Amino acid sequence: MSMVDRWPTSPRLKISPTVVRWCRDEVQNLVTNLDATSWRQLFGQDGLINQLLAMIGVEGVSWVAHPDFALGTLVLLNAWTFGAPMVIFLAGLRQIPVSYYEAAEVDGAGTVSRFLHITLPMLTPIIFFNLVLQLIGAFQSFTQAFVVSGGRGGPSDATLLYTLYLYERGFGSFDMGYASAMAWVLLAVIAVLTGINFLFARRWVFYGN
């Protein structure tokens, strides 16, 4: 507990150490609960995934406990949950006026060329939006890696993402200054990459005029 008191406090901000400890405990609680049961039950050696694989004659490994597969499994899981970008693409598709397609059809354009010359260009602002947001989101990935590794980034640091290490420094060893510095470095890296994204966007994102 004395480690917690190293969190810089002023008389007016007495609440902070409690909050810090609380945040940490909550994340920890949630994770140990999830970790011990559902996640391992799904991806462990005898988990559901392997039972399903066994049905088609494939022998699985312990997906999240194997250093070669742990990160790949997380990537796959992330790719699996693409609902949000999909709905945004859907809204983007609805924004394209039907008259463009009708005109193209009158001019004899086929399905493929309508897709390439109307849908894709008209959708570029939304493709760009998803690209920027997914890039930012990917750098911030935390929960799944935290859950499968119990917060340690294992096995053999295979899932030790930047945010996990940040959390470990900040809430694990209460090195808040170091963790804050790491957060700013993360911000800088993402900002530079997003800046590059915006620079290149001038070449391919089409806003209709």
Added chain:
Amino acid sequence: MATESAAPRGRSRRLTKHALLIGFGLVMLYPLLWMVSSSVKPDATIFRDPSIWPSELDLGNYVDGWTALEHPFHFYLLNSAVIAILAVAGNLISCSLAAYAFARLEFRGRKIFFALMLATLMLPIHVLIVPQYVLFSQLDWINTNLPLVVPKFLAHDAFFIFLMVQFIRGLPRELDEAARIDGCGHIRIYWRIIMPLSVPALATSALFTFIWTWNDFFSQLIFLTDPELWTMPVALRSFMDGQGETAWGQLFAMSIVGLAPIFGFFLAGQRYLTQGISTTGFR
């Protein structure tokens, strides 16, 4: 086959296509189906039996889960609904106004403000939550809904501002200019031209705001400690609290109940998403 003519071949191709699509859909739905089936299984068989089809149907999880906590489950659903509905209203109004400004107005420092707005997306919530807590506790807003609602009315969700900016920038400027020549000010252009043409973007924002607020666990847990204010996700968590055995069946059953409003919201809003300006728009 020699007898196969053009028509059956077309049909078998359609069949293959649909089989593939349905198969892919099932893969995407698998976690949800698993949860539905687990919610009607007795606790002991949930992690043993990989089959989606439950061997015995046990609705007791729903009955017991509803009353397992201090308040009946609809109490927490109502708390969640108040926050979620206010958040949707706040985001639709404030983010669309901010997006209109970024997409259409020329003002000093627009690019810098835009970059700053995006930068707020780049810090992980775990970093932001402590200073936020300090701020809200100094405002004496802890254990009220204010920290979860007021920021939504102040265009705090950069995600939706950026989303709407991308949509608005895709709308032809000729429409604005025509309206300006007819004597419209910015408010009228925003309300009469940009908003009606942005229905798909607004529907998307409303949908995501609702889902993300409805499912938001972390910030609701931190700002609402009083059990009288607990929302659905926070209440769900107390199913796996403490040292005792987690009632998995009840947890999954109530999770399904908690998902139902999202499903309803999506069904209700779907037509705004799938019927955009493409039918009503500019011709």
